[in-house]
Structure formats: C-alpha cells, structure tokens
Amino acid sequence: MSNYTENELAKDLENQEYKFGFVTDIEADTVPIGLNEDIIRLISFKKNEPEWLLNYRLKAFAIWQEMTEPEWAHVQYQKPDFQAISYYSAPKQTKKYESWDDVDPEMKETMKKLGISMEEQQRLTGVAVDFVMDSVSVATSFKEKLSELGIIFCSFSDAVQEHPELVQKYMGTVVPSTDNFYAALNGAVFTDGSFCYIPKGVRCPMELSTYFRINAGGTGQFERTLVVADEGAYVSYLEGCTAPQRDENQLHAAVVELIALNDAEIKYSTVQNWYPGDKQGKGGVFNFVTKRGICEANAKISWTQVETGSAVTWKYPSCILKGDNSVGEFYSVAVTNNYQQADTGTKMVHLGKNTKSTIISKGISAGKSQNSYRGLVQIYKGAQNARNFSQCDSLLMTDECGAHTFPYIECKNPSAKIEHEATTSKIGEDQLFYCMQRGISEEKAISLIVNGYCKEVLNQLPMEFAVEAQKLLAISLEGSVG
Amino acid sequence: METLISNKLLPFVADLGPTKLQVPQSLQAAAQAYLQGQDFPTTKAERFKYTRLAKLANAQLSAAHQLDAAQLEQYGILTDAYTIYVNNDQILIPQNLPVGLEIHLSTQEAGTFHEASFYDIFGALNILHAQNGVSIALAKNCTLDKPIQIVQVNSGGKSFYRHHFNFGANSEAAIYFVSKQQEQTTSFSHTHLQYEIAQDARIKIFKLQDTAQNHFDFNEDRAQQAAKSHFEINTLTLDGSFVRNDTMVAVQGEHAQTYLNGAYWLKEEQHVANYTTIDHQVANCESFETYKGVAGDKATAVFNGKVFVRKDAQKTNAYQSNANVLLSENASVNSKPELEIYADDVKCSHGSTTGQLDENALFYLRARGLSAASAKTLLLQAFMEDVLTYVKHEEVLAYVQQRIAERFNWNY
Numbered sequence: 001m002s003n004y005t006e007n008e009l010a011k012d013l014e015n016q017e018y019k020f021g022f023v024t025d026i027e028a029d030t031v032p033i034g035l036n037e038d039i040i041r042l043i044s045f046k047k048n049e050p051e052w053l054l055n056y057r058l059k060a061f062a063i064w065q066e067m068t069e070p071e072w073a074h075v076q077y078q079k080p081d082f083q084a085i086s087y088y089s090a091p092k093q094t095k096k097y098e099s100w101d102d103v104d105p106e107m108k109e110t111m112k113k114l115g116i117s118m119e120e121q122q123r124l125t126g127v128a129v130d131f132v133m134d135s136v137s138v139a140t141s142f143k144e145k146l147s148e149l150g151i152i153f154c155s156f157s158d159a160v161q162e163h164p165e166l167v168q169k170y171m172g173t174v175v176p177s178t179d180n181f182y183a184a185l186n187g188a189v190f191t192d193g194s195f196c197y198i199p200k201g202v203r204c205p206m207e208l209s210t211y212f213r214i215n216a217g218g219t220g221q222f223e224r225t226l227v228v229a230d231e232g233a234y235v236s237y238l239e240g241c242t243a244p245q246r247d248e249n250q251l252h253a254a255v256v257e258l259i260a261l262n263d264a265e266i267k268y269s270t271v272q273n274w275y276p277g278d279k280q281g282k283g284g285v286f287n288f289v290t291k292r293g294i295c296e297a298n299a300k301i302s303w304t305q306v307e308t309g310s311a312v313t314w315k316y317p318s319c320i321l322k323g324d325n326s327v328g329e330f331y332s333v334a335v336t337n338n339y340q341q342a343d344t345g346t347k348m349v350h351l352g353k354n355t356k357s358t359i360i361s362k363g364i365s366a367g368k369s370q371n372s373y374r375g376l377v378q379i380y381k382g383a384q385n386a387r388n389f390s391q392c393d394s395l396l397m398t399d400e401c402g403a404h405t406f407p408y409i410e411c412k413n414p415s416a417k418i419e420h421e422a423t424t425s426k427i428g429e430d431q432l433f434y435c436m437q438r439g440i441s442e443e444k445a446i447s448l449i450v451n452g453y454c455k456e457v458l459n460q461l462p463m464e465f466a467v468e469a470q471k472l473l474a475i476s477l478e479g480s481v482g
Numbered sequence: 483m484e485t486l487i488s489n490k491l492l493p494f495v496a497d498l499g500p501t502k503l504q505v506p507q508s509l510q511a512a513a514q515a516y517l518q519g520q521d522f523p524t525t526k527a528e529r530f531k532y533t534r535l536a537k538l539a540n541a542q543l544s545a546a547h548q549l550d551a552a553q554l555e556q557y558g559i560l561t562d563a564y565t566i567y568v569n570n571d572q573i574l575i576p577q578n579l580p581v582g583l584e585i586h587l588s589t590q591e592a593g594t595f596h597e598a599s600f601y602d603i604f605g606a607l608n609i610l611h612a613q614n615g616v617s618i619a620l621a622k623n624c625t626l627d628k629p630i631q632i633v634q635v636n637s638g639g640k641s642f643y644r645h646h647f648n649f650g651a652n653s654e655a656a657i658y659f660v661s662k663q664q665e666q667t668t669s670f671s672h673t674h675l676q677y678e679i680a681q682d683a684r685i686k687i688f689k690l691q692d693t694a695q696n697h698f699d700f701n702e703d704r705a706q707q708a709a710k711s712h713f714e715i716n717t718l719t720l721d722g723s724f725v726r727n728d729t730m731v732a733v734q735g736e737h738a739q740t741y742l743n744g745a746y747w748l749k750e751e752q753h754v755a756n757y758t759t760i761d762h763q764v765a766n767c768e769s770f771e772t773y774k775g776v777a778g779d780k781a782t783a784v785f786n787g788k789v790f791v792r793k794d795a796q797k798t799n800a801y802q803s804n805a806n807v808l809l810s811e812n813a814s815v816n817s818k819p820e821l822e823i824y825a826d827d828v829k830c831s832h833g834s835t836t837g838q839l840d841e842n843a844l845f846y847l848r849a850r851g852l853s854a855a856s857a858k859t860l861l862l863q864a865f866m867e868d869v870l871t872y873v874k875h876e877e878v879l880a881y882v883q884q885r886i887a888e889r890f891n892w893n894y
C-alpha cells in the first residue's frame with residue numbers, strides 16, 4: 001500500500017461497516033409502547049419501587065410534558081416519536097443468577113462478541129463489571145471484595161432496594177429533572193443503571209466498569225448512573241458501549257451524576273461505540289446524554305471520553321466546581337464518519353476559590369459527518385483565582401465533512417485566568433512528507449499522526465480501557481489508526 | 483432572565499416614519515415579515531444572551547433636535563479630510579470633491595442597497611425606517627489623497643441611518659467614521675453601513691465610537707469583498723453606555739485579505755458587544771481578527787466572533803483572537819469565538835483569553851521605580867497596542883490616547 005493516499009483513506013472510511021452489528025435474540029419482557037402516567041406507574045411497579053421514587057418519576061414526567069425539545073445543537077435529525085417507544089425491557093428471567101453459570105448462554109455469547117467475556121474480565125483484569133443488558137443488571141462481580149471496603153457498586157434498582165437513603169439523598173441533586181428535556185424524560189422513565197458509593201477515605205482498589213448495551217428492537221435505553229465519592233475517597237469508573245445494528249433510530253437518554261465530596265476524586269472514563277448508522281446515514285443511535293459532576297472542596301472530577309459511535313450525539317459532561325480548590329478536567333476524542341453528527345463538549349462552572357479546569361477536546365471528522373465542540377467556561381464572581389485552559393482541535397479528513405467550535409466564555413471575576421485556543425486543519429502535508437521521507441508508508445504516517453493527535457486524551461484513560469479505546473479508534477478510522 | 487411583560491416594541495416604533503431611501507421592496511417585505519409579532523428580544527435569544535434590552539425599552543429619549551453647521555463642525559476629529567456630517571434628518575456633504583469621488587444623499591439618489599442580511603429587529607427596523615444616509619462611490623484606480631470622515635452627531639431621538647459605499651477596482655481609501663453625542667441628550671441610533679469592495683481595492687475603515695453615557699449606539703456593517711482586495715475594519719470603542727456592533731464580511735473573491743480589529747476600554751456601567759462574522763465563500767483567502775479590551779467598574783464586554791468557511795473555500799487561513807483584562811470585581815466579559823468549517827484544506831485557529839495583568843511584569847516595573855499606577859497604565863497600554871498599531875493617522879491616534887487617558891486617568 002505504498003500509494004495509499006488520503007483520498008483512499010477517505011474511501012476506506014466510507015466503506016467501513018459497523019463491526020459489532022448483530023442482534024441477540026433473547027426473550028424480553030417489554031411494556032406496551034407509549035408514554036403516560038400509567039406506563040410510569042407500571043415501570044415503577046415492575047421494579048418494586050418505593051413511593052418516593054414513583055413520585056419523583058411522576059414529577060419529572062409532569063416537567064417533561066411542559067418542555068420542548070432543544071433545537072440549539074448543531075445537528076439535524078428526525079425527532080423521535082416518544083409515543084412509539086417501549087420504555088421498559090427486561091430479559092425474561094427475573095430471578096437473580098446464583099452464579100455465573102446460570103446466565104443465559106446466548107447472553108454470554110453476546111458478551112464474547114463484544115470482547116468483554118466476564119470470566120476473562122474477572123480473571124485477567126481484576127475489573128468488576130456491572131453488565132447492563134436492556135435495562136436490567138444481569139450479573140455483578142467482585143461485589144464481595146468491594147463490600148469488604150464498604151464500597152457499594154450495584155445496579156441502580158438494587159441500590160433503590162438496598163440503600164434507599166443514599167439514593168434518595170443524592171439522586172437528582174446534580175442533574176435535576178428540570179435541567180433539560182432529556183434529563184426530565186430520563187427522570188420519568190429510567191429503568192436501570194449503576195450506583196456506586198465509596199465511603200470516607202477509601203481508595204477503590206480496582207477500576208469499576210459497566211458495559212451498556214442496547215438490545216431488543218424499539219427499546220430506548222434510559223440509564224441512570226449515580227457515583228458518590230465520600231470525603232477523601234477515590235474511584236475510577238469506566239463506561240463502555242456497543243450496540244447491535246438496526247434500521248430504525250434508537251434513542252438513548254441517560255443521566256450520569258457524579259458527586260465528589262471534600263477531598264474526593266472521581267475519574268469517569270467512557271468509550272462509546274453505539275451503532276452510528278450505515279453509509280447512507282440510515283439508522284443509528286441517538287445519544288442525548290446529560291452528564292454532570294459536582295466537586296466539593298479540594299475535590300476533583302475528571303471526564304475522559306472516546307466517542308466513535310451514534311448517529312447523533314448530544315453530550316456535555318460537565319463539572320460544577322463548587323468547593324474551593326476543586327479541579328475539573330475534560331478530555332475527549334470524538335470521531336465522526338459517514339453521516340454521523342456530534343455536538344459535544346463540556347461545561348466548567350467555577351464557583352469556588354482557586355478552582356481549576358482543563359479542557360482538551362480532539363475532533364476528527366471523516367465522510368460527510370459534522371463534528372462540533374460546544375463548551376462553556378463560566379467564572380462566577382466569588383471564584384477568586386479561577387483558572388481555565390481549553391484546547392479544542394479539529395482534524396478534517398475529507399472535503400465533505402465539517403468541524404465546528406462554539407465555545408462560550410463568561411467571566412465575572414477579575415482574578416480569573418482563562419485561556420482558550422482552537423485550531424482546525426487537515427493532516428499537515430509537511431508532517432506527512434517528513435514521515436514518508438524517512439521511509440514510513442503514507443498509511444502508517446497518517447496513522448502515526450492521528451495517533452499522536454489523540455495521544456493527550458488516550459493517555460488519560462486507565463490502562464485496560466486505553467486498549468479498547470484504541471481498538472475502537474482503529475475500527476472507526478481503519479487504515480489510519482493502529 | 484428578563485421577560486418584558488407587554489410588548490414594548492410597538493411604542494418604540496410608533497413614531498417612526500417610513501423610510502425615505504430607495505430600499506428594494508423585496509427587502510422591505512422581508513423586514514416586515516420578520517417584525518410580525520416581535521418584541522424586544524430577551525436574553526433567551528442567542529444574539530442577545532448577554533444584552534439586556536429592558537434598559538432601551540424603558541429609556542426616556544430626549545426630543546430630537548438639529549444642530550447647525552457650526553455646531554457640527556466641533557465634533558470632527560480629522561482636520562484634513564473630506565468630512566460629511568450626519569445629524570438626524572440633515573446631512574452635510576463637502577464641496578470640491580476630487581475626481582473619482584462621488585458623494586450623494588441616499589434620499590435623492592436611487593441607492594444600490596442590495597439584499598443584505600439582518601439578524602435582529604434593529605436591522606429590520608432600519609430597512610423600514612431609515613431616514614437618512616449617504617451613497618459614496620470611488621471610481622476605479624482612484625487613490626484618495628485625503629481620508630473621508632463621516633461625523634455622526636447624536637442629539638436626541640431615534641435615528642436610523644443607512645449608508646452605502648462602492649469602492650471601484652484598484653481604488654484605495656481610508657474612511658473614519660466618528661460617532662459622537664451632544665451633551666445632555668439621550669438618544670438611540672442604528673447605523674447600517676454597506677461596503678462593496680471591487681477587485682484589488684485597498685480599503686480601511688476606522689470606527690471611532692465616542693458617544694456619551696446616555697446613548698444607545700447600534701451598528702450594522704455588511705461588506706462584500708472581491709478578489710485580491712484588502713479590507714480592514716478597525717472599531718475603537720472609546721466611550722458610550724450601550725454599544726452593539728454587528729459586522730459581517732462576505733469574502734467572495736479569491737486571494738482577498740480581511741482584517742477585523744477592535745479595541746474597547748470600558749468603565750462604569752458600559753455595555754459593549756461586538757458580533758463579527760467572516761464568511762469565507764471562496765478559496766485562497768486570509769482573514770485576521772483581533773479584538774482586545776479592558777473592562778472596569780461594572781462594565782460588561784461581549785465578543786462573539788464567527789469564522790465561517792464554506793465547502794469551496796479551500797486553502798483558507800483564518801486567525802481570530804480575543805483578549806480581555808478585567809480591572810474590577812464587578813466587571814464581566816463574555817467571549818464566544820466560533821469556528822464553523824466545511825472545507826478540509828484550511829488552517830483556522832482562534833484563541834480567547836481573559837485575565838489580569840501579570841504580577842511579574844508589574845513587579846519588574848515597580849522594581850525599576852515606576853509607581854503602581856503608572857506600571858499598570860504602561861502594561862495596559864502595551865496590551866492594547868496590538869490593535870492601536872493599525873491606526874496610522876497621527877491626529878486620530880493622539881485623539882484616542884488623549885480620550886483614554888482622560889477617562890481612565892492614564893498618563894501616557
């Protein structure tokens with residue numbers, strides 16, 4: 001492939017089919033389609049929820065009905081029909097698995113295809129996996145080891161049953177149902193998710209990981225994740241996703257809330273590879289996610305994301321730096337191909353003194369895709385000596401794609417220092433020339449440059465995850481990465 | 483978040499007469515349609531996110547009155563220029579123009595106002611109600627020996643002006659647009675400036691905004707650039723309680739160069755918003771944008787710069803930067819530098835910084851015997867120099883520096 005040119009690379013990218021496209025045929029317990037109070041009561045009843053949670057859902061539903069879908073994002077899509085979605089789908093066996101062997105073999109097969117076989121995970125990596133398949137947590141491992149330290153890591157529904165006081169105390173404090181249209185929808189119909197609580201002063205000894213997977217036709221997934229790190233605690237949380245190929249658009253409106261109390265640290269890493277639609281832009285997942293964390297004094301929240309999937313992405317992992325000396329970080333690689341559209345970025349809200357935030361965003365656009373960075377850096381009056389550094393780079397692979405930057409910078413404190421810089425360019429011909437002159441083939445050279453371009457972000461991922469992220473980047477941009 | 487209880491736009495437009503200018507019917511129809519059912523935009527509207535119009539909606543404007551020629555002449559800054567005075571319904575045009583330069587009243591001449599985009603109610607109101615304006619044409623290959631100075635004096639009431647410039651091929655000119663305010667008056671003005679820059683023309687626009695603390699100064703600049711032209715707009719906001727600049731340059735010919743620069747020195751409760759758009763429609767062009775400002779007291783500065791690179795505009799180089807220094811606890815800065823890029827072979831970058839003076843630099847100067855005040859002044863002066871360097875006219879530069887020194891007690 002000595003004559004491998006950028007055009008050929010672009011062509012290759014266009015011909016790239018989604019590799020994880022398959023549907024697992026598991027009998028699912030699904031509620032009728034549509035959305036009304038009865039459906040919400042049904043979901044709540046099926047999940048055997050306490051009354052306060054049902055009330056929370058109904059209140060969120062009332063709020064949602066008053067809201068209209070946001071239009072400001074730089075994306076265009078056919079709006080989902082919220083009455084044509086089934087809001088609950090659970091694998092049919094409702095009994096808990098006693099051991100790993102009890103799990104439906106077909107489901108195990110699915111996990112194998114995803115490369116996340118649980119045995120392997122358990123044996124090789126020491127990562128505890130809370131596997132979510134269509135809204136109900138199937139198996140949870142390493143639970144005992146974690147519970148020795150007092151760490152609670154379970155599905156959201158289990159947490160509601162077993163630790164209602166914690167859930168009630170923290171749920172909706174960072175992302176209230178009034179926050180936005182999709183957060184309200186999630187508040188009304190969320191089915192499951194993960195809950196994680198790290199007690200005071202405990203450093204979680206392993207990376208906690210949840211694999212999400214959308215399954216069963218016509219089911220939207222409404223996950224809710226709540227991570228609470230008590231004073232002085234540390235946790236690194238991984239989230240990764242793949243979804244089967246499907247024609248009709250699927251909606252995913254998750255809410256992730258992180259709470260880092262005094263001196264705590266939360267590291268939240270995401271690798272997202274939902275079905276992006278085919279070459280004609282048909283199908284694909286709509287990913288409308290609200291992710292936000294709050295930092296108390298001296299706390300730190302770090303978001304790292306590698307986004308390669310979804311037809312439409314609408315996602316802004318944010319940090320509210322409430323406590324003094326708190327730190328927020330956002331590292332992102334977003335790759336869009338074919339007709340994918342991504343409008344992603346972050347919000348850093350500086351409230352406390354000496355708060356610091358760093359934003360590194362790397363966008364790669366290929367095919368006919370549109371990739372936007374949208375960010376907000378807000379320095380409030382009381383945020384003495386706040387510091388922000390933002391860097392948003394975009395790499396364009398073809399002449400039919402677009403890369404956009406919409407940063408908002410609002411400063412109300414004179415002692416704050418804010419820096420923002422953004423660049424947009426294609427792979428430098430001089431860089432390519434330099435590499436090729438030294439005997440590196442063009443394909444390898446492109447791969448080298450793209451790899452180097454993303455390095456700053458990939459370096460932030462935990463080891464186990466970095467491998468997967470690189471795999472996904474390679475799949476999304478095969479021929480150029482890896 | 484403010485909401486205006488009842489429609490305040492209706493009383494605001496009630497006393498406006500229909501435009502006396504030759505504005506195309508289609509444009510008027512579009513403006514009419516746009517205004518249907520509109521009120522003053524609230525901060526929920528993206529373009530007014532940081533601008534509260536309640537102040538304007540509730541303002542008691544003083545009655546419009548006209549100044550005589552002798553009074554108007556006091557407001558000019560350049561002594562040696564072709565000076566046009568604009569004051570409410572009257573426009574004074576200089577005599578003895580050189581060959582190649584033609585200046586007409588837009589009310590008399592069938593103006594060539596083409597379809598120009600407007601983004602807000604004020605742009606639409608201007609189309610329907612512009613009462614005055616000049617049409618300036620510079621013939622091809624003509625290099626003006628002296629700059630053109632347009633002095634707009636605001637003396638109460640609401641004024642909508644609509645000016646048109648046509649710069650012929652290979653022409654060269656500098657235009658100084660001076661906006662001033664008569665003392666003891668409260669007024670509103672909206673000025674639409676349209677520039678057509680032909681091939682190889684070299685045009686520099688300097689806007690000296692020096693209105694008073696009780697003037698609402700709205701500006702809308704629309705430019706079209708042909709191939710190989712060089713076009714500059716330098717906006718210096720020296721004073722004015724409420725200033726909005728909405729500048730849009732459409733780059734339509736290859737190898738054109740565009741410079742948009744702005745400087746603002748804010749104090750008290752000033753609100754200055756700069757909205758810029760550079761629309762790169764063709765390949766091989768360059769644009770450079772530098773906006774710098776200082777904000778003290780309770781002032782708010784807004785910068786929203788957009789660089790738009792269309793699919794065919796390959797090999798575009800676009801640079802944009804916005805830097806701010808906050809001088810007080812209650813001042814605020816909102817910056818939104820945007821890039822929207824649909825071509826791949828481009829180099830575009832933007833940067834935005836907000837901060838305060840470097841303590842090390844201050845210490846360095848203090849160690850060498852400068853007082854705290856003069857060390858600060860020196861650094862702020864140096865900070866703004868990036869933009870002031872574009873002002874080559876001695877008289878203007880001296881005026882700018884004197885005004886800033888006066889207002890901020892800076893001793894240059």
